[in-house]
């Protein structure tokens with residue numbers, strides 16, 4: 314019995330962290346009622362829409378420590394002006410390159426402005442994502458329950474087979490490079506997504522050139538070493554429905570991303586928080602910016618100079634939050650290891666070599682928990 318199935322059989326379980334609240338239904342859930350209907354409640358969206366929830370089902374309650382609630386309201390993630398990073402003026406370029414190096418080294422998260430991806434395109438891709446989630450559950454489930462590397466995968470939480478509690482999040486993951494895939498519905502989705510992914514790759518390509526240079530390497534070093542022309546690009550569309558008690562749940566727990574870099578856009582609701590100096594910094598993106606963060610493979614490649622950053626997504630009571638991340642890395646069968654040019658007797662390799670594919674499997678087979686995946690390959 315999966316965690317999601319058992320959730321419905323334990324609907325009268327009390328939970329003190331949830332204020333002794335029960336799971337209450339105002340109406341039977343059509344998705345689970347009747348013998349012909351599938352037994353499994355797949356999505357949080359469905360859960361929220363088909364039941365009048367006054368509190369959070371116990372399976373979604375996550376225990377939070379004192380540290381989990383330490384927010385920093387004074388810090389802000391840095392901003393990088395992309396037009397300066399790519400400027401014909403060498404002074405502007407080197408200034409922006411220093412800022413990029415500082416952001417990668419000390420934060421691992423930054424807002425990118427003047428990146429050349431139009432506001433219209435970002436609005437369109439978010440609207441298309443919303444339209445996908447508005448499709449009938451039956452249509453979305455065509456992409457559910459398959460294998461980890463299926464080109465398109467729809468699901469909920471992180472991995473209900475290993476999650477200690479369920480997360481208030483549904484997802485759609487799509488492999489969009491080197492082969493482009495997209496769900497066939499809604500009709501405009503594929504075209505918009507393809508355009509957005511293409512533009513994202515252009516931005517990533519230039520950022521990685523800037524990063525190579527900031528490491529004292531040739532501009533195309535990362536491209537060549539990791540064969541980025543055929544690199545993998547994975548889109549993750551996160552859907553966080555409004556939650557009756559956001560303080561007891563989590564959209565996505567503290568984690569790092571596995572690729573080199575992730576680009577992230579969101580609708581008008583905030584929820585992303587980045588760990589910095591032991592506190593959680595809430596991210597309030599500037600209008601029109603794209604968020605960028607370093608992933609585990611950046612940390613491996615740079616032998617820990619640019620660390621992947623721990624972040625999480627909290628949910629809210631008000632409305633649906635959507636975020637779209639695109640994770641960029643080498644082809645899945647490329648072996649990742651620290652760049653020899655960055656190693657020395659004083660700085661020996663700190664991570665074991667592993668293929669990107671194996672690394673993703675490693676992450677998916679364990680609970681998502683801060684840097685625990687990277688810790689498994691630390692030497």
Ligand SMILES: O=C(O)CCC(=O)C(=O)O
Pocket residue numbers: 549551565570577579584585624625626635636638
């Ligand atoms: O929803 C967010 O802001 C964060 C999403 C995220 O961290 C992820 O998809 O890896």
Ligand SMILES: [Fe+2]
Pocket residue numbers: 568569570624
């Ligand atoms: Fe993430």
